[in-house]
Amino acid sequence: MQGVREPLEGVVDEVAKYEVGLRVEGKAVILFRHAILYIVTEPMEFHGYSVEELGETILTADFIGSELEVHLVNGDVVKGKLTKLSRYEVGIVSNEGGLVIPKVSISYVVVS
Secondary structure, eight states: OTTOSSOOOOEEEEEOSSEEEEEETTEEEEEEGGGOOOEEEOGGGOOEEOGGGGTTOSSOGGGTTOEEEEEETTSOEEEEEEEEEOSSEEEEEETTEEEEEEGGGEEEEEEO
């Protein structure tokens, strides 16, 4: 998460358009989506795409299954296979597990 020294680890409690609610060590934490760099999850928890949301994009469902090199706004690079795609997020499976990356956290993507 941008602006936080240690990663937050918790259970997703609620999801809204601009916020994600977590339970972290017994406390409620509300994350604002614009501050999420990426989320690590189990790789089997996400897959697919939404056709309605991808009408005006270059990165389309045709790329699902492709190997990506994702360059984040903080300078980090994440490599993995594209498994989920929506208007606002990219889901990849990497060595770290499943990653949900908001597109606002991505500078650019290299498709292998």
